[in-house]
Amino acid sequence: MSLKEKLVSSFMAFEDTVDVNSPIHDIRTEAIKTFEAEGFPTKKLEDWKYTSLNSILKPDYSVFPTIENDIEFKDVKKYFIHEIDAYKIIFIDGKYASHLSQTTHDGLDVCLMSAALTKPKYKVIIDNYFNKIATKDGLSSLNTAFSHEGAYINIPKNKVVEKPIQIIHFSTGNEAAVMLQPRNLIIVNENAHVQIIERHQSLTDNPVLTNSVTEIFTNKRAIVDYYKIQNDKQSASLIDNTYINQKQESLAKVHTFSFGGKLIRNNLNFYQNGERIDSTMKGITIIGDKQHVDHNTLVHHIEPNCESHQDYKGIFNDSSTGVFNGKVVVEKLAQKTNAFQANNNVLMSDKATINTKPQLEIFADDVKCSHGCTIGQLDESAMFYLRSRGIPEKEARALLMFAFSNNVMDSVKIPELKNRITKIIAKKLGVNIGFDL
Amino acid sequence: MLKINNLHASIDDKAILKGINLEVKPGEVHAIMGPNGSGKSTLASVIAGKEDYEVTEGSILLDDEDIEELAAEERAHKGVFLSFQYPVEIPGVSVTNFIKTAINSTRKAKGLEDMPAKEMLKLIREKSELLEIDRKFLSRSLNEGFSGGEKKRNEIFQMAMLEPKLAILDETDSGLDIDALRIVSNGVNKLKSKDNAVIVITHYQRLLDYIVPDFVHVLLNGKIVKSGGKELAHELEAKGYDWIKEEVNA
Numbered sequence: 194m195s196l197k198e199k200l201v202s203s204f205m206a207f208e209d210t211v212d213v214n215s216p217i218h219d220i221r222t223e224a225i226k227t228f229e230a231e232g233f234p235t236k237k238l239e240d241w242k243y244t245s246l247n248s249i250l251k252p253d254y255s256v257f258p259t260i261e262n263d264i265e266f267k268d269v270k271k272y273f274i275h276e277i278d279a280y281k282i283i284f285i286d287g288k289y290a291s292h293l294s295q296t297t298h299d300g301l302d303v304c305l306m307s308a309a310l311t312k313p314k315y316k317v318i319i320d321n322y323f324n325k326i327a328t329k330d331g332l333s334s335l336n337t338a339f340s341h342e343g344a345y346i347n348i349p350k351n352k353v354v355e356k357p358i359q360i361i362h363f364s365t366g367n368e369a370a371v372m373l374q375p376r377n378l379i380i381v382n383e384n385a386h387v388q389i390i391e392r393h394q395s396l397t398d399n400p401v402l403t404n405s406v407t408e409i410f411t412n413k414r415a416i417v418d419y420y421k422i423q424n425d426k427q428s429a430s431l432i433d434n435t436y437i438n439q440k441q442e443s444l445a446k447v448h449t450f451s452f453g454g455k456l457i458r459n460n461l462n463f464y465q466n467g468e469r470i471d472s473t474m475k476g477i478t479i480i481g482d483k484q485h486v487d488h489n490t491l492v493h494h495i496e497p498n499c500e501s502h503q504d505y506k507g508i509f510n511d512s513s514t515g516v517f518n519g520k521v522v523v524e525k526l527a528q529k530t531n532a533f534q535a536n537n538n539v540l541m542s543d544k545a546t547i548n549t550k551p552q553l554e555i556f557a558d559d560v561k562c563s564h565g566c567t568i569g570q571l572d573e574s575a576m577f578y579l580r581s582r583g584i585p586e587k588e589a590r591a592l593l594m595f596a597f598s599n600n601v602m603d604s605v606k607i608p609e610l611k612n613r614i615t616k617i618i619a620k621k622l623g624v625n626i627g628f629d630l
Numbered sequence: 631m632l633k634i635n636n637l638h639a640s641i642d643d644k645a646i647l648k649g650i651n652l653e654v655k656p657g658e659v660h661a662i663m664g665p666n667g668s669g670k671s672t673l674a675s676v677i678a679g680k681e682d683y684e685v686t687e688g689s690i691l692l693d694d695e696d697i698e699e700l701a702a703e704e705r706a707h708k709g710v711f712l713s714f715q716y717p718v719e720i721p722g723v724s725v726t727n728f729i730k731t732a733i734n735s736t737r738k739a740k741g742l743e744d745m746p747a748k749e750m751l752k753l754i755r756e757k758s759e760l761l762e763i764d765r766k767f768l769s770r771s772l773n774e775g776f777s778g779g780e781k782k783r784n785e786i787f788q789m790a791m792l793e794p795k796l797a798i799l800d801e802t803d804s805g806l807d808i809d810a811l812r813i814v815s816n817g818v819n820k821l822k823s824k825d826n827a828v829i830v831i832t833h834y835q836r837l838l839d840y841i842v843p844d845f846v847h848v849l850l851n852g853k854i855v856k857s858g859g860k861e862l863a864h865e866l867e868a869k870g871y872d873w874i875k876e877e878v879n880a
Contacts, residue, residue: 572718573682574718575718575720577675577678577680577681577702578714578717578718578720579720579732580679580701580702580703580706581678581679581680581702581703581705581706581710581711581712581714582703582706582711582728582732582735582788582792583703583706583707583732583733583735583736583739583792584703584731584732584735585701585703585735585739586701586703588731588735589703592720592723592728592731593720595722595723596720596721596722596723596771597722598722599721599722599723600721600722
């Protein structure tokens with residue numbers, strides 16, 4: 194039985210665990226039909242030309258991991274940004290882990306999707322927001338069909354949330370292989386400000402496939418800083434589908450740090466529904482071996498006077514492969530749009546590959562759009578300069594790589610997070626770097 | 631200290647250095663002059679260990695040790711310093727972090743611990759004052775957007791921090807106005823001692839008014855064709871290189 198067949202037939206079993214009379218379940222039922230029709234994307238689709246899911250669809254995934262796992266904080270502390278006080282929404286094999294979490298309903302909701310989907314007090318919000326911006330493609334529909342658990346965050350008007358929120362999905366793989374479908378909904382109301390760190394982390398070497406959907410709504414003048422840490426084991430793969438709907442004057446920034454995993458696909462979509470909106474996405478990808486990271490971004494400029502900024506850096510070692518596919522659509526109404534896109538890559542080996550493709554669809558005439566991709570090797574004259582000062586080859590290379598990715602780090606607003614990312618980068622580059630950038 | 635014997639070097643099979651002989655003793659200042667394309671910068675790069683060049687014949691001895699097989703960083707650890715004609719811009723790495731990394735790399739190679747932060751700060755303060763470098767300058771990205779003068783001053787600042795045994799200044803005077811030239815030369819002169827040596831590579835005699843050489847060598851078509859005292863530099867300034875070419879051809 195293929196994974197698709199297995200998932201479709203599992204849906205009935207899933208129905209036994211949820212309230213089939215809720216309106217949400219109509220959405221789920223519709224979604225499983227869509228998935229059944231669409232299936233998993235193949236390389237025949239333009240957006241999937243350079244990423245094949247074949248290798249990660251083979252394992253016999255357990256769709257509903259059943260074993261309860263006891264994980265103590267001390268065992269997984271290193272995956273937290275533990276130096277700071279933070280709200281925490283933690284899951285183990287898709288199930289909420291209350292002993293690792295710190296949620297709240299005190300002046301803001303930092304809690305669980307399962308609660309939001311079932312409790313009457315959230316009904317209006319769910320009716321208004323749930324599955325409103327996720328696309329109806331195979332993967333997102335698959336997630337919607339099994340949507341049940343994840344993070345639910347609702348920040349009320351004018352609330353500046355001082356503590357960052359950490360969402361971590363652990364997988365133990367005590368089952369031979371696990372497939373997870375986390376579903377997050379994040380609503381940031383007028384003038385509110387929130388910082389969120391999301392991470393998916395496997396704790397064993399069994400295969401894990403996560404197909405995640407996150408819907409984010411930033412209302413008027415809201416500010417969202419979202420950080421995705423993708424530094425998972427090489428047995429784990431992630432398909433991240435994130436949708437951000439922005440209202441006027443809101444500011445949404447997504448940083449994606451892709452350092453690990455077998456295959457990572459980031460579908461990051463911004464929709465600008467209002468004027469003077471700013472959408473920023475930045476990323477650093479450092480991979481090796483046969484790892485594959487694909488960034489597929491979309492900014493949909495719908496109204497005038499908005500901006501978007503994209504800055505992705507990639508460092509590819511060994512036989513790793515990267516994809517950057519950045520689509521910017523500027524509607525006819527969206528005059529005075531400023532859209533910038535940059536994708537710079539360094540190939541450290543002859544066997545590494547990057548496919549980079551900007552896609553601009555501009556229907557307005559008074560806009561400023563720029564894009565640029567570069568693919569290069571390390572600057573040899575810079576290497577000689579550093580080495581002539583006594584810095585060994587390996588450190589010199591690392592220093593140049595740090596310098597290369599530095600402007601992406603600039604906008605990381607949580608110092609402890611920045612420090613952590615810097616350390617991960619140093620480790621990835623195989624050096625112990627004694628300086629801070 | 632430095633002994634170069636019959637050094638031949640080429641890049642992409644094109645011979646650039648064709649038999650250089652040069653001996654530099656501790657405490658000495660040597661100037662190497664010559665027209666464009668004579669091989670001056672190549673000589674500097676080959677001594678510093680740039681891998682693009684292939685040494686096809688001859689040897690480079692530093693304190694009687696052949697350094698030809700050593701990597702650029704290993705030569706730096708042994709006290710070789712090259713002040714670049716065109717220092718490379720490295721956005722995202724501050725001058726301070728860069729110099730710290732360089733110093734601690736050298737210490738590590740010598741089996742020493744990192745320099746304590748306090749000591750490092752003191753050293754940075756002392757040496758930046760010597761070169762009249764502003765504190766703000768030190769937190770800027772290395773060479774990025776620096777003026778020609780700032781780049782060269784930064785090179786000599788690094789030299790001051792690293793205290794090399796043998797400093798090679800490649801066209802350090804190019805792009806310098808008279809004030810910067812004074813500051814840079816003053817810095818070099820203060821760093822001079824009986825134990826270290828300086829090789830100044832230049833087109834013009836101007837720099838040699840400030841950094842006074844003990845010996846002047848003329849490099850022409852990959853060979854040192856004439857050596858003399860500091861008066862040779864004046865002669866070159868007045869008469870150009872043609873008379874030497876004629877002498878060589880004669």
